[in-house]
Amino acid sequence: MKKGVYSLVIFSLLTSPAFAAEDEEAKVRGSIEAGYRVVDDQDNNRAHFIEFKDRDDDFFTSFDLSVQKGSYYLDFMGNELGLNDQSYLLKGTNYGKFSYEFFYEETPHNMSFDAKAPYTGIGSQDLDIDNSTIGSVADWSSFDYSVDRKEFGAQVEISMDTPFYVNVGVQRRQQDGIKPLGGGSFWLNMEMPEPVDYTTDDITFQGGYRNKNLHASVQGYWSTFDNTNKYLTQPNTGESQTLPPDNDYRKLSANLSWRGLPYQSMLAVRTSYSKIESHFSVDDLNLTAPAALNTDTFDGDVTYTQGSIALSSRPIADLDTKIYFNFLDKENDSSVIRYQDVRGLDVSNADQIFDYEKNNAGLDVGYDLARHTKLAAGYEYLDVDRRNRDDAEANTDHSLFFQIKNTSLDFLTAKLRYKRLERNSDFDNKSAGVNDPTDEDYIKRYIRRYDATDKSMDEIKLSLEIYPMDQLDFGFEYAYKINDYDETNLGLTEDKHHEFYADFVWRAAKKVTLSGFAGYEMTEADSSHRQFGAGDSASIDAVPTSTSFNWSNERDDDFITYGLAINLPDIIEKVSLNISWQYQESDGEINFSSQDGTLEDINQSDDYDKQELEIKAIYALRQDTDITLGYLYEKYDYDDLQYDDYEYSQTGSYLTGAYYEQSYEANVGYLMVAYRF
Amino acid sequence: MPNTGKKSLLLIIVMTLFWGVSPAMEVQADSIACADCHEKITADFQDSYHGRAWTGKKHSCQSCHGDTARHLDDPSQESILSFGEKSRQTADELNKMCLGCHESSSHISLWDMSKHNSNDLACINCHDIHTRKSEVAQPKVCFNCHSSVRMDAGKISHHPIVEGKIECSDCHNTHGSLSHGMLVEDDINQLCYRCHAEKRGPFVWEHPPVEEDCSICHAPHGSRHENLMKEKVSNLCQDCHNANLHSGRAYDGDAGFAATGRAGNIGFIARSCLNCHGNIHGSTHFENHVYTR
Structure with missing residues (x-):
């Protein structure tokens, strides 16, 4: 409520210039909507229904005001006033001279309600086992996995009718709540409520010069992140589980774009330097220093240096070209930590401080052929060099694309695009010197990681827009993509993706608007693996045993969605009707094969279906006033083997119900009055 | 929060009564002829950003649509610079009108070499100029x-x-x-770090794909899988990890809570690998616990 009052006070002050000028009367426009909604849903399972919303039996209000006087105007908007998803925006400008903006926004993120845990101290960083309840799940403490985000800030830009401008912005983001965090070990895992109490403060600055042909600017960005909780006490061990560290992020960048060069050319250049730092100690994290620890403080220091240059031209009629080059260099100068583990072995993060450098260049051309046909083609090169990456030290990508687009027919626009990518990777065989297949490192010679390994990719996309009549539009799109990881023995070996999409809009005699869409997506992914234990052979050529064998899976994910909407203005006098309905279905399955032939397929893998129906009847009471009666129905059913027959407690392990019980069914009715002035 | 909602509603009603309603709209003199046929559009335009910005200035419908003299004699779409669906002008020709004023805007300084421009998108494909709110109706x-x-x-x-x-x-x-x-x-x-500052680290123990590109694991627009994962955990993790013991293990249809033999399998049930490897984006622990601490 206070936030609304403060906003209105500021609004009143900022509108005073509009009324201060003597020679012109201020124009005020706006609208107000107010209503009441009734929500009927199951309390426990409603987290997904209101994942980013606040929906309860309650009044709701929105408004939108504009004030204008001469060349000065001001807008003030607010939505869902007083609720957990409320937002306000106040912005004004005197054209060519200055502009400003104030904003406030709340966004809840509801993940799971009615989670349970046998801990004390839920919501704090100090968890402990509650011995009085641990024996019976029914006695465990209940809480919600939910994080509320609040963002507020302001921005001002001043140019005073000159080519020079300055823009300054400040923003604070606060996140409070609880989210799930896993920790522990394979036999003693604990799913824990992680306390979230984050504050991020940002300051941005931009100063520049702009005219018709030239834009040059310098930007600064400074952000600090503060996490009130640096660690979480694991309730079963009493040891610390670390949480995200405080950090500082500073960035300085410069941009230049220059038009009007010969051959209708434009040059754009960008460079930036940014640094992220963190600092914490063993004591800050409530840790016990391991043996032979070289330093009890860690200074994180990561820098990014980035540069880009691009030149677009029209060297001859109908030919457009663009040539570009980008580089990005990440340097990690963070502290090296060394210690001895419980076995007396030396351990260090020195080989896990990760850097990389990316160089990317490309050429795109487009040529206008006869009969409204445009041909485009391009080549792109990407080279990535990495330090301390366990497998691929470097990879090089070459990609080509071709596209043809035709608009020669009044009723049809057609576009076809093909892209091919070849990636070559410098595979670093970390087990080159390991000759004993029973050494656990022997397996590394087979493992390729899909983000950096050799692959070939083909992608084709076809889109059609058809306008057979003035009031009727159709759209069709088909896309196919296949990644073949040809050098991979163990890991992702191939993935394919098909996507179909169609939609239409029909405006019949200006009385009815009917629209619809349908989409179908099919994804297949194949991977190969080896299961083996201590002392077993890691060789993929070894004779299979009951504990060591090769296996593979084929994942098939289908997703289908379709919907219809109809808008009937003046269905009866002064009454309009809007109806929309959408359906989604997701169906996943995993088929296994193995040398030992004992694996069972999985038929429920993130399976769900969701229906949404909304009906709105709008009565035009007067030219400036509408009354809306609305109804919304949603039903979501989720099924996945990983959550079937859920058990909160198993020997030594505790789960809290995070993401369990996601299905819901909700009915919402509302009555709303809208007034425009 | 019923009381808060009610109070907000009352406050807004009072504020509206205080500010009152504006008088009749102002129409630029040389747009009066346009209003004869295009009454609603002309009226709506006065409340648009352009209408407000041009108040008191020598701009009118002709500033964008060109000379209207011919159109007054021949009211077809071909006799004027039309921005409608059936416009005969190319995207380049239409955009020239907008860029005539907005070329010096810092927001569109890279328009010439943008993907939208090379795909012949016109400004009016996204921006509705005549309405009171000209912001693009995203998404x-x-x-x-x-x-x-x-x-x-x-x-x-x-x-x-x-x-x-x-x-x-x-x-x-x-x-x-x-x-x-x-x-x-x-x-x-660096884009993701704007809103997800807790993922910036720097961490003692980094997870390389996290540091290189968030989209190796996440699909930022949306996914069938929780937390915007491209693939379901454990499939996503096992596409890269295959060591002895549990990371090479086959989590099949018999690995759920109702599994035969061993009662469930913590590497598969519920949140799978994340049941233990909670600090998957990086860990600040001084000992290497493989993102479990």
């Missing part, structure tokens, strides 16, 4: 062309795009950018 307008994104944004795990809490332009510079995907930042990670 609906973007979804007109980007159907794949529309499908993803409607999936069960998604950024709050359709809820209106995030706009496409929060991540993408739709007028042009030197970054791939028309991102507003230099690369994907």
Whole structure:
């Protein structure tokens, strides 16, 4: 409520210039909507229904005001006033001279309600086992996995009718709540409520010069992140589980774009330097220093240096070209930590401080052929060099694309695009010197990681827009993509993706608007693996045993969605009707094969279906006033083997119900009055 | 919070009564002829950003639509610079009118080399100039062309795009950018760090794909899988990890809570690998616990 009052006070002050000028009367426009909604849903399972919303039996209000006087105007908007998803925006400008903006926004993120845990101290960083309840799940403490985000800030830009401008912005983001965090070990895992109490403060600055042909600017960005909780006490061990560290992020960048060069050319250049730092100690994290620890403080220091240059031209009629080059260099100068583990072995993060450098260049051309046909083609090169990456030290990508687009027919626009990518990777065989297949490192010679390994990719996309009549539009799109990881023995070996999409809009005699869409997506992914234990052979050529064998899976994910909407203005006098309905279905399955032939397929893998129906009847009471009666129905059913027959407690392990019980069914009715002035 | 909602409603009603209603609209003198046939558009235009910006200035319908003299004699679409669906002008020709004033805007300084420009998108394909609110109606307008994104944004795990809490332009510079995907930042990670500052680290123990590119694991527009994962955990993790013991283990249909033999399998049930490896984005522990601490 206070936030609304403060906003209105500021609004009143900022509108005073509009009324201060003597020679012109201020124009005020706006609208107000107010209503009441009734929500009927199951309390426990409603987290997904209101994942980013606040929906309860309650009044709701929105408004939108504009004030204008001469060349000065001001807008003030607010939505869902007083609720957990409320937002306000106040912005004004005197054209060519200055502009400003104030904003406030709340966004809840509801993940799971009615989670349970046998801990004390839920919501704090100090968890402990509650011995009085641990024996019976029914006695465990209940809480919600939910994080509320609040963002507020302001921005001002001043140019005073000159080519020079300055823009300054400040923003604070606060996140409070609880989210799930896993920790522990394979036999003693604990799913824990992680306390979230984050504050991020940002300051941005931009100063520049702009005219018709030239834009040059310098930007600064400074952000600090503060996490009130640096660690979480694991309730079963009493040891610390670390949480995200405080950090500082500073960035300085410069941009230049220059038009009007010969051959209708434009040059754009960008460079930036940014640094992220963190600092914490063993004591800050409530840790016990391991043996032979070289330093009890860690200074994180990561820098990014980035540069880009691009030149677009029209060297001859109908030919457009663009040539570009980008580089990005990440340097990690963070502290090296060394210690001895419980076995007396030396351990260090020195080989896990990760850097990389990316160089990317490309050429795109487009040529206008006869009969409204445009041909485009391009080549792109990407080279990535990495330090301390366990497998691929470097990879090089070459990609080509071709596209043809035709608009020669009044009723049809057609576009076809093909892209091919070849990636070559410098595979670093970390087990080159390991000759004993029973050494656990022997397996590394087979493992390729899909983000950096050799692959070939083909992608084709076809889109059609058809306008057979003035009031009727159709759209069709088909896309196919296949990644073949040809050098991979163990890991992702191939993935394919098909996507179909169609939609239409029909405006019949200006009385009815009917629209619809349908989409179908099919994804297949194949991977190969080896299961083996201590002392077993890691060789993929070894004779299979009951504990060591090769296996593979084929994942098939289908997703289908379709919907219809109809808008009937003046269905009866002064009454309009809007109806929309959408359906989604997701169906996943995993088929296994193995040398030992004992694996069972999985038929429920993130399976769900969701229906949404909304009906709105709008009565035009007067030219400036509408009354809306609305109804919304949603039903979501989720099924996945990983959550079937859920058990909160198993020997030594505790789960809290995070993401369990996601299905819901909700009915919402509302009555709303809208007034425009 | 019923009381808060009621108080807000009362406050707004009082404020409205205080400010009152504006008098009749002002129409530029040489647009009066246009209003004879295009009454609603002309009236709406006065409340648009352009209408307000041009108050008291020598601008009118002709500033964008060209000389209207011929159109008054021949009211067909061909006799005037039309921005409608059946316009005979190319996107380049239409955009020239807008760029005549807006070329010096810093927001569109890279328009000439942008993907939208090279795909013949006209300003009016996204911007509705005549209405009171000329901001692009995101994401609906973007979804007109980007159907794949529309499908993803409607999936069960998604950024709050359709809820209106995030706009496409929060991540993408739709007028042009030197970054791939028309991102507003230099690369994907620095973009994600704007809102997800807790992922910046720097950490003692880094997870390489996290540091290199968030989109190796996440589908930012939406996914069927929780937390915007491209694949379901453990499939996602096992696509890269295969060591002895549990990371090479086959989590099949017999690995659930109702599994025969061993009662469930913590590497599969519920959140799978994340049941233990909670600090998957990086760990600040001084000992290497493989992201479990």
